Amino acid sequence: MEKKLSDLKKNEIAIIKKVEGDSHLKRRLFELGMLVGEEVQILSISPLKNSFIISLKGYCFAVRRDVAKKILVV
Amino acid sequence: MKKIALVGNPNTGKTTLFNSILKTNEHVGNWHGVTVEFKEKLLKQNGKEVAVITDLPGTYSLSSFSFEEAVTRDYLLKNKDLTIVNIVDGNCIKKNLILTLELIEMGFCPILCINMANELKKKNEYIDTKKLEQELGIKVFLLNAQNRKEVKSMFDWILTNNTENTHKTLPYVDMLIHKFDTKYQKIINDFKDKKHTNIFSNFDKIKLLELDERLWDKFSNSNEVNNAKQIFENDETIQFVLKTRYDFIESLNIVSKTKRIYGYHKIDKIFLNRFFAIPIFAVIVGVIFFFTFGPVGTIFTDWFSNLYELYVFNPIANFIGSITNNLFVQNFFVEAVLGSIGAIISFLPQIVLMYLGLYLLEDSGYMSRIAFVFEDYLKKVGLSGKSVFTILMSFGCSTTATLTSRNLENKNNKIKTALLTPYMSCTAKLPIYAVVASAFFPNHKFLVVISFYLLGILIAMLVSYVLNKKVLKSSEENFVLEMPPYRVPSIKKIVKNVFQNIKEFLLRAGSILLVFSCIVWILQNCNIKLQYNQDDSILSVISKLIYPIFVPLGFESYGVVTALLCGFVAKEIIVSTIGILNGHGGESIDKIATSIVSAGSVFYLTKASAISFLVFATLYIPCVSTISVLVKEIGKKWTALGVAIQFLLSYAVAFVAYRIVNYFLIHGFWSGVVSLICFAIIMVIIFEIYSIFKKKNFCKFCPKNKSCNK
Numbered sequence: 001m002e003k004k005l006s007d008l009k010k011n012e013i014a015i016i017k018k019v020e021g022d023s024h025l026k027r028r029l030f031e032l033g034m035l036v037g038e039e040v041q042i043l044s045i046s047p048l049k050n051s052f053i054i055s056l057k058g059y060c061f062a063v064r065r066d067v068a069k070k071i072l073v074v
Numbered sequence: 075m076k077k078i079a080l081v082g083n084p085n086t087g088k089t090t091l092f093n094s095i096l097k098t099n100e101h102v103g104n105w106h107g108v109t110v111e112f113k114e115k116l117l118k119q120n121g122k123e124v125a126v127i128t129d130l131p132g133t134y135s136l137s138s139f140s141f142e143e144a145v146t147r148d149y150l151l152k153n154k155d156l157t158i159v160n161i162v163d164g165n166c167i168k169k170n171l172i173l174t175l176e177l178i179e180m181g182f183c184p185i186l187c188i189n190m191a192n193e194l195k196k197k198n199e200y201i202d203t204k205k206l207e208q209e210l211g212i213k214v215f216l217l218n219a220q221n222r223k224e225v226k227s228m229f230d231w232i233l234t235n236n237t238e239n240t241h242k243t244l245p246y247v248d249m250l251i252h253k254f255d256t257k258y259q260k261i262i263n264d265f266k267d268k269k270h271t272n273i274f275s276n277f278d279k280i281k282l283l284e285l286d287e288r289l290w291d292k293f294s295n296s297n298e299v300n301n302a303k304q305i306f307e308n309d310e311t312i313q314f315v316l317k318t319r320y321d322f323i324e325s326l327n328i329v330s331k332t333k334r335i336y337g338y339h340k341i342d343k344i345f346l347n348r349f350f351a352i353p354i355f356a357v358i359v360g361v362i363f364f365f366t367f368g369p370v371g372t373i374f375t376d377w378f379s380n381l382y383e384l385y386v387f388n389p390i391a392n393f394i395g396s397i398t399n400n401l402f403v404q405n406f407f408v409e410a411v412l413g414s415i416g417a418i419i420s421f422l423p424q425i426v427l428m429y430l431g432l433y434l435l436e437d438s439g440y441m442s443r444i445a446f447v448f449e450d451y452l453k454k455v456g457l458s459g460k461s462v463f464t465i466l467m468s469f470g471c472s473t474t475a476t477l478t479s480r481n482l483e484n485k486n487n488k489i490k491t492a493l494l495t496p497y498m499s500c501t502a503k504l505p506i507y508a509v510v511a512s513a514f515f516p517n518h519k520f521l522v523v524i525s526f527y528l529l530g531i532l533i534a535m536l537v538s539y540v541l542n543k544k545v546l547k548s549s550e551e552n553f554v555l556e557m558p559p560y561r562v563p564s565i566k567k568i569v570k571n572v573f574q575n576i577k578e579f580l581l582r583a584g585s586i587l588l589v590f591s592c593i594v595w596i597l598q599n600c601n602i603k604l605q606y607n608q609d610d611s612i613l614s615v616i617s618k619l620i621y622p623i624f625v626p627l628g629f630e631s632y633g634v635v636t637a638l639l640c641g642f643v644a645k646e647i648i649v650s651t652i653g654i655l656n657g658h659g660g661e662s663i664d665k666i667a668t669s670i671v672s673a674g675s676v677f678y679l680t681k682a683s684a685i686s687f688l689v690f691a692t693l694y695i696p697c698v699s700t701i702s703v704l705v706k707e708i709g710k711k712w713t714a715l716g717v718a719i720q721f722l723l724s725y726a727v728a729f730v731a732y733r734i735v736n737y738f739l740i741h742g743f744w745s746g747v748v749s750l751i752c753f754a755i756i757m758v759i760i761f762e763i764y765s766i767f768k769k770k771n772f773c774k775f776c777p778k779n780k781s782c783n784k
Contacts, residue, residue, distance in 0.1 A: 023285050023312060028554060030316035031134050033169055043338055044346040048450035051459070053346065053557060059166045059336040062446045062459075062555040 005040065006052070006068035013041045014073035021070040029071070033057040040073065076125040076233065077153065078117075081146065081177065082161035083170050084132030085558060087189040087219040089113075091161055092129045094225040117229070124233055136176045137286045144288065150180065157237040159228075160184040164194045164201060164216070165336050165559070171323050172316070178210065179247060180277050183239045185213050185232060192218045200330040209326050211242040220564070246322050247276060250315065254279045258311075261302045267294045283311040337557040342443070351447040358440070362431035366424050367504070367523050374423030379662050382419060387412050402599075402606045410595030411588070414650040418587060420663070425501045425579060429470050429572045436463070437563040445555060455535045456542025458482060459555060461491040465534075468498035469527070472696060474575065475500075476703045486546040489708045490538045493716040496696035497534035499527045502645035505663070506691050509649050513667040514684040526692050533693055533727065537719065586699070590643040591650055598636070598654055613639075627690060627725070628683030628732045633676035638690070644697045652677050682739055686732035693724035 008014055016038045019026055033056055034040075043060055044053040050065045080088045096115045113129040128149075136147045150156065160177060162170035167188065177184045188201060194216075203214040213231070217224035259274075262282075274282070281289050285306055293299045344350055365371065394407045435441050441463055449459030460482055468475035472495040479492040499507075504523070511522040597613040599606060617632035617639065624635055633655045641648040649666065655676050656669035670677050679687055695717050696704070704713040738746035 019313070023307065027137065027284070027312050027316075028134070030313050031169075031172060032554065033320060035313060035317050035320060043335070044342060044446075045348060046346075046446060046450050047348050047351060049348075050450040050453065051446060053338070053342075053446065055335045055338060057168060058332070058334070059169065060338045060557050062442075062449070062557060064449070064453075064554075067554060 002072055002074055004069050005042075005054070005063075005071040005073050006065050008040075008042045008073065010042050010045055013039060015039055016071060017074050018072040019070065020072070021067075025067065025070065029067075032061065034071065040071075075123065076157055076237070077128070077155060078125050078157045078159060078232065079128045079130055079150070079153070080159050080161060081130050081150075081173070081184070082132060083134055083163070083173060085556065086132070086161045086163040086170060088129055088132065088161050090219040091159075091187065091189070091225060092127065094219055094222050095229055096127060119233075125229075133173070135173060136180060137281065137284055150177075150182070154181070154239065156182070156239075157232060158182050158184040159187050159232070161187045161189055161219070164188045164190040164199075167201060167329060168320070168323050172319050174210070174212075175244060175319050175322070178212070178242060178244055179280055181239060181241050183212055183237070183242065185215070185228075185237065186210070187219075187228060188214065188216045189219045191216045191224075192221075197332075197334070199332060202326075202328040205326060205328050210244070243276075244322070246318050247280070250280055250283065250318060251276055253314075254283055258283070258306070261305065262293075265293065265296075265298060265302075267296065280315060282306075283315050285312055337559045339560050341560070345440075345443055346446065351443075355444055355447060358435070362428070362435075363524070363527075366427040366431065368520060371424040371427055374427070375420055378423050379416065379420035382416050383662070387416055405599070406592075406595065409654050410592045413653060414588060414591035414595075414647065415584075418646045418650070422576070422579075424504060425470070426572060426576060428501055429575050430568065432466055432470055433568045433571045434563050435466070437561065437568055439558045439560045441466075442555060442558055446557075449555075455539040456487070456490055456546065457494075457538055458484070458487050458491075461487070464491050464495060465498065465531075468495040468500060470501060470575065471579070472496050472498060472500045473699045473703050474578070476700060476707055479707060489712050490541055490546055492704060492708050493541070493712065494534035494538055496700055496716075496720060497530045497537065497693060499530045499692060500645065502697070503692060505646065505649040507688065509652065509663055509667050509670070510679075510684050510688055512664065513670040514679070514681050522688070526688055529689065530692050533723065537723070587644050587646055590640070591647055591654075594640050594643075594647065594651060595654055598651075626732075627686045627728045628680065628736075629687065630683070631676055631678040634679065634683075634687060637677065638694065641691065642695060642698065644699070645691075648691065682732055682735040685735045686728040689731045690724050690728040693720060693727060695721050695724075 002017055003014075005014070005016075016034060016036050018036065019029055019034060021029075038056060041055045042052050043055050046052070051062055052065070052068055053060055053062050054068075080092060082088050092113065092115070096117060115127050115129075116123045117125040117127055130146050130149065133143045133146045135143060136150070137143060150158075158177060160174050162174065174184060174186060186206065188203070194201065201216060203216050206212075207214045213235075215224075215228045215231075217228060219225060278289060283306065285303065290299070290303060345354060390412055391408045394404055398404060435444070444466075445459035445462045448462050452459060452461055461479075464475050464478045464482075467478050475495045475498070476492050479488050479495070482488040482491055503526075507523045507526055508519070511519045515522050594613065598611050600612060601607040601610050602612055602615070613636050614632055617635040621629065621632045621635040624638075629635060633652070636655060637648045637651045640651040649663070652670065653666045656666070656672075658665050658669045669675060670679065695701075701713060701717065704716065708716075734746070734750070737749065741749075
């Protein structure tokens with residue numbers, strides 16, 4: 001079932017299906033390795049649930065909800 | 075002479091490497107007249123200049139989306155004879171190698187310098203450097219950028235070997251070019267406007283696939299070009315190129331497999347927990363503040379000012395007394411020179427402690443966590459998580475903090491962040507709190523200091539919130555923040571950073587502050603005919619002229635206005651001015667504090683006006699050096715607007731504070747509390763009525779408001 005990265009629960013693992021957004025954002029995410037077929041996991045959610053720490057390719061970074069919404073996962 | 079450029083992703087240790095190899099001959103070159111600085115330095119060996127080393131800004135790629143990327147790429151394109159040292163972080167080498175591949179595609183033969191060898195060793199991880207050298211056809215070094223010996227041997231190799239850029243084609247490039255030639259070349263060849271459509275290097279072809287803005291902008295802006303771009307976009311060519319690079323890196327299989335997640339530590343489960351994160355932050359910052367302003371800082375400050383009085387102030391004052399009887403000269407040296415130096419210098423220990431704390435947070439990796447935790451809250455007031463660093467730095471010095479605002483990617487966020495630094499209580503405002511608090515509220519000093527720190531933050535957030543709503547809306551900044559791992563802070567690095575800040579502080583104190591306090595002293599002690607006469611001095615004439623403006627705030631003696639005028643130069647001068655005004659120039663904080671409340675003080679305040687003075691001093695206009703940096707960073711228009719808002723706001727808040735405190739003092743505590751509650755209830759009612767009126771544009775079909783589109 002396809003859903004957004006922002007809908008994942010803490011510690012849930014999923015596979016990236018598609019990355020949306022303008023070419024600037026897409027490029028930035030691809031550079032970080034957020035490519036179709038990669039495995040992502042939500043490690044931590046911020047106090048107001050608007051930012052996430054995700055792990056990808058063995059390292060981690062923080063993204064905002066509006067960015068996470070553009071990443072579709074299964 | 076070889077030209078060497080350091081290229082790499084942000085936070086991989088470029089500057090560490092730069093500092094390890096070079097210690098002298100700094101030459102900061104400003105390029106293109108913009109804020110990004112290329113640091114350029116001459117490398118000397120045995121007294122001979124052997125190479126020029128350039129530290130380029132950190133960049134993720136060589137496309138021209140962000141400013142740093144464009145600057146770096148232009149520089150590389152112009153200087154094909156460069157020797158490139160590409161620094162990568164061994165901990166996340168796969169991600170960092172993307173830039174390396176781009177460099178090779180561009181025709182360079184970079185020397186790959188894998189940093190953090192020490193950390194890899196500790197974690198028992200392994201990188202196959204031999205295989206990397208073979209597959210990429212470049213020289214690879216595995217080292218620790220902090221280790222001078224290792225860095226030096228790498229540079230020795232670079233200097234003695236041929237590092238000319240021989241073109242090497244990576245295995246996947248042919249595939250990319252083939253794809254471009256067969257599928258996309260035709261689209262571009264078919265453009266009616268033939269400008270720039272014929273010659274493409276392989277590098278250009280790949281960049282076209284990556285939808286590089288600069289290359290695409292070369293074509294005229296017509297429908298057919300936009301349509302072509304859309305085809306590329308629909309085909310996900312950017313992802314295709316990046317995936318090809320990543321797949322190539324994976325296929326090299328150079329890294330030992332691990333299950334760990336780099337940057338994330340078990341402890342983050344607690345530190346980044348939704349409920350514990352903020353209390354933990356509060357405790358950590360509380361500890362730093364307690365050390366700085368509580369007993370530890372005070373002991374150091376007292377000890378320091380005693381030393382100064384004993385070994386500098388008294389001997390020099392006595393010496394001057396022995397060589398001249400001229401009262402003017404004697405007082406000038408004792409009060410203006412020695413006095414103001416003393417007043418500034420006695421706060422040195424607290425400034426050191428403050429910076430130590432801040433750099434400890436930064437170097438340990440905790441600062442990025444704070445940015446993450448506060449991201450949501452700061453977004454509500456129109457800032458970003460990255461603003462946290464600037465805000466915390468402005469507790470040290472708003473001038474240096476303003477400089478850090480350039481880290482923010484979005485222009486509006488940058489302006490907002492820069493404009494809020496002057497509201498924060500920098501270390502120069504601390505003496506004001508200390509003196510006034512010990513004069514009027516000797517039993518609640520710590521409480522007073524903390525509440526004015528909080529006041530500054532609160533007002534700054536309000537200002538940012540209003541600016542965000544009205545003029546500087548934050549566009550959706552693409553917030554992606556890398557999490558650095560926790561590291562044991564490097565004592566050497568922290569001491570170096572603190573020392574750098576202290577040096578700047580002392581230079582400022584020794585030059586601009588000293589000169590201005592001498593000028594203030596002269597204005598204070600000479601009349602218009604420049605005769606030694608304190609009774610109708612120039613400054614008192616000016617202050618007497620304008621002080622009625624401040625009477626509503628409760629400043630009923632001109633000395634208060636004089637001190638605030640001087641504070642425009644630097645907030646540090648306020649306290650020394652009070653001292654000079656009351657004839658206690660250069661004496662300890664306690665003596666200045668006693669002089670304020672003693673009879674005949676020209677700095678007369680009541681308890682209520684003391685509060686309003688502190689409010690005003692906390693919030694009013696930034697000092698000269700901060701203004702100059704603001705102009706540089708955000709331009710004249712925003713600086714002027716920011717300063718104007720700040721002045722009006724400080725006046726208003728000080729006025730309200732004065733009235734409220736006066737009310738409390740006259741009518742008693744409980745009566746004051748009741749009145750405040752009544753006032754709050756009235757305000758809430760007014761606000762509710764206002765919002766009911768505002769909600770008139772309800773959807774006609776359902777109880778939803780404007781957001782309903784039916």
